[in-house]
Amino acid sequence: MTTVIKPTMPTMPNKPKILLARAIFPEVITHLEQFFDVESNQDDHIFSSTELIEKLQDKDGLIATGSEPVSAEVLRACPRLKAVCNQAVGYNNIDVAAATKAGVMVTNTPDVLNETTADFGWALLMATARRITESEHWLRAGKWNKWRFDSFLGADVHGATLGVIGMGRIGQAIARRSMGFDMQVLYHNRSRVSPELEARANNARLVSKEELLRQADHVILVLPYSKASHHTIGAAELAMMKPGATLVNLARGGIVDDVALIAALREHKIAAAGLDVFENEPALHPDFLTLSNVVLTPHIASASEPTRRAMAACAAANLLAALLPAAAGALPPNLLNPEVKR
Numbered sequence: 503m504t505t506v507i508k509p510t511m512p513t514m515p516n517k518p519k520i521l522l523a524r525a526i527f528p529e530v531i532t533h534l535e536q537f538f539d540v541e542s543n544q545d546d547h548i549f550s551s552t553e554l555i556e557k558l559q560d561k562d563g564l565i566a567t568g569s570e571p572v573s574a575e576v577l578r579a580c581p582r583l584k585a586v587c588n589q590a591v592g593y594n595n596i597d598v599a600a601a602t603k604a605g606v607m608v609t610n611t612p613d614v615l616n617e618t619t620a621d622f623g624w625a626l627l628m629a630t631a632r633r634i635t636e637s638e639h640w641l642r643a644g645k646w647n648k649w650r651f652d653s654f655l656g657a658d659v660h661g662a663t664l665g666v667i668g669m670g671r672i673g674q675a676i677a678r679r680s681m682g683f684d685m686q687v688l689y690h691n692r693s694r695v696s697p698e699l700e701a702r703a704n705n706a707r708l709v710s711k712e713e714l715l716r717q718a719d720h721v722i723l724v725l726p727y728s729k730a731s732h733h734t735i736g737a738a739e740l741a742m743m744k745p746g747a748t749l750v751n752l753a754r755g756g757i758v759d760d761v762a763l764i765a766a767l768r769e770h771k772i773a774a775a776g777l778d779v780f781e782n783e784p785a786l787h788p789d790f791l792t793l794s795n796v797v798l799t800p801h802i803a804s805a806s807e808p809t810r811r812a813m814a815a816c817a818a819a820n821l822l823a824a825l826l827p828a829a830a831g832a833l834p835p836n837l838l839n840p841e842v843k844r
């Protein structure tokens with residue numbers, strides 16, 4: 503749902519100062535300018551830590567994206583900063599503990615992107631299992647001269663077992679979609695979700711990571727990146743998967759060990775992978791480009807027009823509430839460290 507922000511403060515002599523770290527929809531800038539003195543970065547240059555620190559010296563708030571590391575060093579060096587509002591649901595680019603210590607509110611953009619990201623997860627799963635991009639490249643290269651019984655044989659999706667690692671908002675939206683494909687759903691999560699939510703998620707069943715990897719035909723990753731989830735999928739986990747299985751990573755680079763995945767794909771230990779995120783993105787491990795059994799997309803799972811607009815509006819609403827609670831009428835809706843306000 504798009505967050506609508508209504509202007510309630512006609513004139514403000516000393517507006518708080520904010521930085522928009524990256525390019526954003528122009529109407530969001532126009533809206534924010536009613537409340538803030540806005541420095542925008544519409545040329546979309548990615549600030550280094552040094553540049554970010556320099557730009558934030560006189561700023562009260564920042565709208566960031568997942569690309570800028572808002573580290574303890576940055577937070578310590580910017581004493582005026584009061585709020586960092588990420589334009590993403592994932593916030594592993596922000597040191598939230600350091601922000602809390604520095605009294606800086608941190609927000610993200612949950613829910614508005616659940617369905618769009620789940621749709622994309624399915625697009626990647628289908629493209630990976632049914633070899634869509636691989637066969638299209640082959641066709642475009644002029645190699646199609648006859649129909650063959652064994653051209654691009656893939657894996658079935660219908661009737662298969664789906665394994666979801668990270669059964670949160672997006673994981674559940676993905677699992678719900680599997681009903682139409684007559685699938686069984688296994689999931690692995692930090693904790694069990696309620697029986698009601700399991701029922702809605704196509705009667706998903708909680709299992710260990712190992713059981714999920716051994717039984718699933720298609721594994722999809724939608725858990726946040728943290729020290730605990732670093733290399734959730736490495737060589738040992740890939741070795742547990744079925745030889746015909748596929749792996750989709752929608753979550754974050756670093757959750758999969760890219761080098762181990764490349765080896766598994768090259769040796770056909772698993773059938774194929776669909777990846778929207780990478781360990782050192784936007785740089786890709788060059789070996790991915792040499793493999794035909796991997797579908798590669800540039801971190802676009804939430805990139806539908808309405809959803810990207812809703813994410814920008816959500817980040818702006820969070821910033822408004824963080825810096826001007828009287829105008830917004832409440833605390834930021836998506837405050838990740840409410841202890842800052844106690």
Ligand SMILES: NC(=O)C1=CN([C@@H]2O[C@H](COP(=O)(O)OP(=O)(O)OC[C@H]3O[C@@H](n4cnc5c(N)ncnc54)[C@H](O)[C@@H]3O)[C@@H](O)[C@H]2O)C=CC1
Nearest residue numbers: 592668669670671672691692724725726731752753803804
């Ligand atoms: N590729 C893209 O463009 C997008 C990527 N994402 C990624 O998806 C992630 C999930 O988003 P939501 O579903 O909104 O988050 P969420 O917080 O609703 O769900 C995450 C689930 O993962 C579980 N989890 C956390 N650590 C775990 C671990 N170590 N092992 C197993 N389960 C664990 C949690 O218990 C929770 O149920 C985001 O943090 C983000 O990194 C989200 C949107 C778009």
Ligand SMILES: O=CC(=O)O
Nearest residue numbers: 589590591592804
């Ligand atoms: O990667 C995207 C996000 O919203 O998190």
